[in-house]
Amino acid sequence: MSPSRLSVTEPALANLVIKPWVEAALVEDLGRRGDVTSQATIPADKQAKLDIRARQSGVICGMDLARLAFELVDDEIEFCATITDGDWVDAGSILAQVSGNxxxxxxxxxxxxxxxxxxxxxxxxxxxxxxxxxxxxxxITCTRKTIPGLRVLQKYAVRCGGGRNHRLGLDDAILIKDNHIAISGDITTAIAQAKALAGHLIPIEVEVDNLEQLEEALDAGVNLVLLDNMSPSMLTKAVAMCQGRAQTEASGGITPESVVAVAKTGVDFIAMGYLTHSTTALDIGLDFSSDV
Structure with missing residues (x-):
């Protein structure tokens, strides 16, 4: 199936939020002496106009970060965007024109x-x-398998693509995983302890990898069950067991090739670490347009 060309409207991240990332990236790149290549080859007063152009078709995300990168280097640079985050563009499309020093x-x-x-x-x-x-x-949801320090941006990109976010961090919700269960003793004990801490505003999810564990989790009472590394046939049985008792989330090595089979089982959510740890960058370039 070809990707939808419908735009996804996602509120932009505020400059105050994204500025630290852009500043850190610029400082890393400029190092101790700045851009010695441009200083050596281009007259100090030379003006130019360049096009930011998509070399592949896809969904665009990060326009405000790009704009801010230019503005922080030189606040007199003009950045004229033709699209916004969440827009589908064809290969060859101009995303923005930038002009200045x-x-x-x-x-x-x-x-x-x-x-x-x-x-x-x-x-x-x-x-x-x-x-x-x-x-x-x-x-479709993402996971916490993100590049350290870039989680907010990567999860924002997932939303721009039409997906949903799972936990942003460890403080968003209680997700009881296999090691929590092993150390606490059993699923029932782990859930009881979680309920004692959570209060009424923190949801509780528990990870299970077989139907026996699932039944125990449902009997103990949870908001959501994470069905980990289950086959489609087992997922179908698990979904039937959860009807009216808890929402279901499939997880564990799900790829673009296997996701349809998982979706057919009727699960409510599909968590994919692939979205943030294994996707390929979209080819976008900055091409000289003209002198100014």
Whole structure:
């Protein structure tokens, strides 16, 4: 199935939120002496106009980070975007035009493109997977398998692609996994202890990998069960057991090739670490347009 070209409207991240990431990336790139190549080869007063252009079709994400990269290097650079995050673009499309001091344009180039290509790759992969299971009720979610320090941005990209976010961090919800169960003793004990701490505003999810564990978890009472590394046939049985008792989430090595079979089982959610740890960057470039 070809990806949908419908835009996903996702509230943009505020400048105050994204600025630390962009500043850190620029500092890393500029090092101790700045952009010595541009200083050596381009006159200090040279002006230029360049196009940010998609070299592949896909869903764009990271436009505000790209804009801010140029602005932080030189606040006189003009950044004129033609699309917004969540938009589908065809290969060859111009995403934005940037104009101003040529040295400063090239200094900001790699930082701007690094954010754009990485986040657009996640958004595009998410859109492809969401579209592939559109006829089923399952919703696609990401996981905490993110690049350290970039989680907020990567999860934002998932939303721009039409997916949903799982926990942002360890403090969002209680997810009782196999090691929690092993150390606490058993599923029933772990859930009871979780309920004692959680209060009424923190949801409780428990991971199970067979139907016996699932029955124990349901008897103990949870909001959501994570059905880990189950075959489609076992998932179908698990979903039937959970009807009216808990929502279901499939997880464990799910790929674009296997996601449809998982969705057919009737699960409510499909968690895919693939979205943030294994997707390929979208090819986007900065091409010289003209002198100014």
């Amino acid at each position: 040529a040295r400063n344009l090239l200094t900001a180039e790699r930082t701007a493109l690094n954010f754009l290509t990485h986040l657009s790759g996640i958004a595009t992969a998410t859109r492809q997977i969401v579209d592939s299971v559109a006829e089923f009720p399952a919703q």
